[in-house]
Amino acid sequence: MVYVLTTAFRFIASATIRVCPLSLRADLHSSASSYRWYKPYFYRKVFTTLPTKKEYFTHDWEHLLYEPSNPETISPVAEQLPEFQKLDEKWKTMLSYQFRTKEEEFTDQLNAKLMELGYHPTEISTGATVIRLTMLLRAKKRTAVEHPRNPCLRSAIRALIRTRQRQLRLLRATNMVEFKRLIEALQITGYEHPDPYKLPDTDPVVKRKLATRSECYQMRLTKLAKLKMEFVTTEKAFYKNKEAKINKMLQDLTILDEPYSEATGASNLDVAQRRLEALFQEVIKERQNETLLIPESDRLEWYSREAVGRERYAARLAEKARKQSLRKR
Known part of the structure; x- marks a missing residue:
């Protein structure tokens, strides 16, 4: 192969020299023989191991081919x-x-x-x-x-x-x-979403981890089912206890509000219910404030940090101005 290319390039060089004028033949001949201008073509990378089978790219998600238009079709x-x-x-x-x-x-x-x-x-x-x-x-x-x-x-x-x-x-x-x-x-039927928890199941360590994960999941489901059953069985008793406690509180408030009801002419039970509802609203607001305290503080944390940063920056500027004034003295 190299011999054939060498012969062909020499033939082209000699033919070019015959066609060129006499004044240019010397330079062209020297560049062809001394500098070997066709030599880089021999150093190009050649793929010696080329595939013999057709590659259909099995890892792709679809395998449809482009269909050219009919040659007689008009654009x-x-x-x-x-x-x-x-x-x-x-x-x-x-x-x-x-x-x-x-x-x-x-x-x-x-x-x-x-x-x-x-x-x-x-x-x-x-x-x-x-x-x-x-x-x-x-x-x-x-x-x-x-x-x-x-x-x-x-x-x-x-x-x-x-x-x-x-x-x-x-x-x-x-x-x-x-x-x-x-x-x-587009008929892309082989799409796969990568699962970060999908591990190979050939390694015994991975098998043990997968078995442990499935066992923990089953235990969580069992605990959740037990909690639901307990909630169903204790729901009526829970509401009965709450009703008894509320009635007890109403009776206590009724006894405490007897002087006020006698002065205003309202029934003791109505006054006790209003007081109990007001007490419930206060408790609800207090618990809402306690629950929203952390999110609100997180939301306003940036402003507090910004204020601290501005104070420190102003302090640095004041210290710099003080030092400059001392130098000028």
């Missing part, structure tokens, strides 16, 4: 032109995909897919990015089926797969409804 952009219907069949055939590049055909299909799923062709949202990556990935997979021994193409496909996985996870975290709609429309 939708051309069909929207006002003068299109007046053209002859010959000129209409010139506007079909058999006279356009593959890139233009892919762009038309991509824009049609974006508009079909409710996106503008120039939109850059996460959903539109997922659609673009899916269409590009399918096109490159089809090219990889036709050219399976291209290592750069395989690397590009793997990079696109990882990029689309990140975008799909981002879309799932930000807009679950749109995520479900897109994976159904």
Whole structure:
């Protein structure tokens, strides 16, 4: 192989020297023979171990391929032109995909897919990015089926797969409804959400941890069921005890409010009920204040820290001004 390339480059160099003027032959000959201008081509990296089987990227979440348009199909952009219907069949055939590049055909299909799923062709949202990556990935997979021994193409496909996985996870975290709609429309059936607690079950240590976790979960369920049963059985007794205590408190308040009721003419029971309700409201407010004390203090903690910081900053400025005034003396 090296011998063939060397012979070919020497033939090209000699042919160039024959065509060039006499004044340039000396310089060209010296650059070809002394500096060996074709030598870097021999040092390029050659992939000696190329795959012999087609790689279908089993770790991807979908395996559909890009379907090119019919060569006789006319571009939708051309069909929207006002003068299109007046053209002859010959000129209409010139506007079909058999006279356009593959890139233009892919762009038309991509824009049609974006508009079909409710996106503008120039939109850059996460959903539109997922659609673009899916269409590009399918096109490159089809090219990889036709050219399976291209290592750069395989690397590009793997990079696109990882990029689309990140975008799909981002879309799932930000807009679950749109995520479900897109994976159904694009037929991405193999989607897997990474579970941080999903561990391999081949290691005995991991097996023991999983068994312990399931056992603890069952114990929690058992305790919760017992608490529910106890609550159902003791609910009536609890309310009976509360009713007895409240009646006892009403009787005590009735005895205490006898002088007040005699002076005002109201019944002792009504006065006791009003006092008891007022007492309950005070207790509720007190408990609300106790419960909200910590959240309120946390909410106002930033302002207190800011005030302390401002005081310290003002103290540093005052100390700096005092030292400067002493130096001026």
